[in-house]
Amino acid sequence: MQxxxxxxxxxxxxxxxxxxxxxxxxxxxALARSAGLSELAQTHLSVPTxxxxxxxxxxxxxxxxxxxxxxxxxxxxxxxxxxxGRVFANAYAPSTLGSFLxxxxxxxxxxxxxxxxxxxxxxxxxxxLISQTAGTGQVMVDIxxxxxxxxxxxxxxxxxxxxxxxxxxxxxxxxxxxxxxPVVVAQRLRKxxxxxxxxxxxxxxxxxxxxxxxxxxxxxxxxxRADSAFYxxxxxxxxxxxxxxxxxxxxxxxxxxxxxxxxGDDAWTPxxxxxxxxxxxxxxWVSRAExxxxxxxxxxxxxxxxxxxxxxxxxxIPDLNPAGTDGQKTLFxxxxxxxxxxxxxxxxxxxxxxxxxxxxxAIIEQVHSDLKNATLAHLPLGKFAANAAWLVxxxxxxxxxxxxxxxxGTALAKSTTATVRRKLITVPARIASSARRLTLHLPxxxxxxxxxxxxxARACGPPLSPTT
Numbered sequence: 001m002q003x004x005x006x007x008x009x010x011x012x013x014x015x016x017x018x019x020x021x022x023x024x025x026x027x028x029x030a031l032a033r034s035a036g037l038s039e040l041a042q043t044h045l046s047v048p049t050x051x052x053x054x055x056x057x058x059x060x061x062x063x064x065x066x067x068x069x070x071x072x073x074x075x076x077x078x079x080x081x082x083x084x085g086r087v088f089a090n091a092y093a094p095s096t097l098g099s100f101l102x103x104x105x106x107x108x109x110x111x112x113x114x115x116x117x118x119x120x121x122x123x124x125x126x127x128x129l130i131s132q133t134a135g136t137g138q139v140m141v142d143i144x145x146x147x148x149x150x151x152x153x154x155x156x157x158x159x160x161x162x163x164x165x166x167x168x169x170x171x172x173x174x175x176x177x178x179x180x181x182p183v184v185v186a187q188r189l190r191k192x193x194x195x196x197x198x199x200x201x202x203x204x205x206x207x208x209x210x211x212x213x214x215x216x217x218x219x220x221x222x223x224x225r226a227d228s229a230f231y232x233x234x235x236x237x238x239x240x241x242x243x244x245x246x247x248x249x250x251x252x253x254x255x256x257x258x259x260x261x262x263x264g265d266d267a268w269t270p271x272x273x274x275x276x277x278x279x280x281x282x283x284x285w286v287s288r289a290e291x292x293x294x295x296x297x298x299x300x301x302x303x304x305x306x307x308x309x310x311x312x313x314x315x316x317i318p319d320l321n322p323a324g325t326d327g328q329k330t331l332f333x334x335x336x337x338x339x340x341x342x343x344x345x346x347x348x349x350x351x352x353x354x355x356x357x358x359x360x361x362a363i364i365e366q367v368h369s370d371l372k373n374a375t376l377a378h379l380p381l382g383k384f385a386a387n388a389a390w391l392v393x394x395x396x397x398x399x400x401x402x403x404x405x406x407x408x409g410t411a412l413a414k415s416t417t418a419t420v421r422r423k424l425i426t427v428p429a430r431i432a433s434s435a436r437r438l439t440l441h442l443p444x445x446x447x448x449x450x451x452x453x454x455x456x457a458r459a460c461g462p463p464l465s466p467t468t
Contacts, residue, residue: 016430019082022068023429023440024421024452026087027459028404029064034459035122035403037063037396040115051103057090058100059115059393064088065097066397068425071377073098083431086438101386109388113187116396117210120185127403128413129183130175130214137178138348139215139222140357141185141207141244142364143230145171145196148372148379156384159193167192168379170391171199173207174364175214175222181414182367183402184395185210189388196229201238208242221245223344225361231341233299236308240343247342247358250298250312259294259312260337267292268316271352289317293351298341310343313354366416371398374417401425407458408451423448424455 032038042056065076079091092100104112124130130139147167150158158166169190176182186207188199204224211222224239228249239246250256273289296312316335340358342349349357375394379387398417405412405420412420429440446452 024425031459123403157191201234408455
């Protein structure tokens with residue numbers, strides 16, 4: 001492929017008032033409207049003064065800009081070009097949207113959290129996110145935090161945390177199943193220097209409340225997965241009180257080490273792991289990674305009513321450290337251990353299955369990466385509450401994009417936000433009007449025309465038949 005050499009082909013004039021760059025916003029905003037986005041924001045948000053007027057329209061404008069690729073306030077100007085005013089009404093200027101967010105307080109952020117959970121419930125009723133698949137597999141709720149890097153000292157709450165970079169700490173909870181990609185069910189923005197488990201118990205309770213609304217009566221308890229930073233009584237107790245099981249990595253303290261040493265040599269089972277080979281004759285894995293389990297009671301320093309009984313599942317792999325051998329092999333094998341505590345019944349997940357399920361917790365890192373490659377590339381405002389509201393809006397845009405992708409077919413149901421945006425959202429179109437009807441003329445042949453048409457048909461209804 002090369003640039004055409006004809007001079008006229010390289011001329012550029014910005015003079016067409018009937019072009020739009022993101023025609024995919026038409027079915028996406030129709031889906032958001034059917035899920036009640038504008039009405040929810042208008043009802044639950046009480047931002048004061050004229051800055052908070054028409055909160056529903058302003059929230060919709062912000063989410064529409066994020067879905068189209070905006071990662072800062074100035075980028076919201078992409079909603080005001082060409083023929084966008086003929087297709088969409090009340091697209092606010094970036095300065096107005098920035099003033100709206102800077103008027104938020106912590107209470108208004110919590111109001112927006114309520115909008116986000118109700119909006120997700122509305123999306124799940126219209127798109128196959130979680131509820132349609134919950135009956136065939138266990139629902140996983142993953143919790144983890146990530147540092148969003150910022151620069152300068154003008155960001156309220158920024159600081160140096162465990163990552164060693166200046167930033168703000170975002171705590172997220174996602175829900176997924178074996179058949180569906182994750183969606184975010186709860187979120188909090190915290191100061192950059194806070195510890196990972198701060199506020200995790202409240203977040204888990206909120207996340208499980210929303211999850212139960214999404215899945216309904218699925219007949220199986222959700223499983224909350226987390227790493228060792230969240231291993232503590234407040235988070236585990238909050239999950240159990242909400243009717244969920246837990247699968248949490250534990251730190252190798254003396255009590256855990258004593259439990260591991262009590263596991264017999266014949267209790268270890270090889271598992272599918274790096275460099276493993278499956279033996280078809282014996283139907284077993286030939287692997288140096290092995291797992292075993294032992295009954296375990298967590299938080300024994302607390303009262304008996306606060307102690308939690310479950311299973312300690314341990315994975316061990318050979319400790320191959322050439323620097324420590326000095327050229328000589330050890331007389332016996334040395335191992336590195338990774339242990340996690342779970343309350344899942346052995347009847348639902350044996351040792352091997354529990355270990356494999358726990359390793360799936362890494363899926364939340366893909367959500368972190370997805371958000372940081374999109375709307376969370378920046379936290380564009382100086383006020384902490386405004387950036388906290390930006391995080392909630394970014395999550396709502398992520399969930400809306402995921403819902404639109406599931407309506408477009410199975411091929412895009414688990415794609416990243418960038419892929420969905422490239423194939424379904426940022427599609428150029430020319431607007432034509434005839435008989436008081438607007439028609440969007442999209443490029444031909446668009447490689448993902450079928451997926452786009454499926455999304456449009458499900459979000460906006462089938463197009464009217466042409467008349468002669």
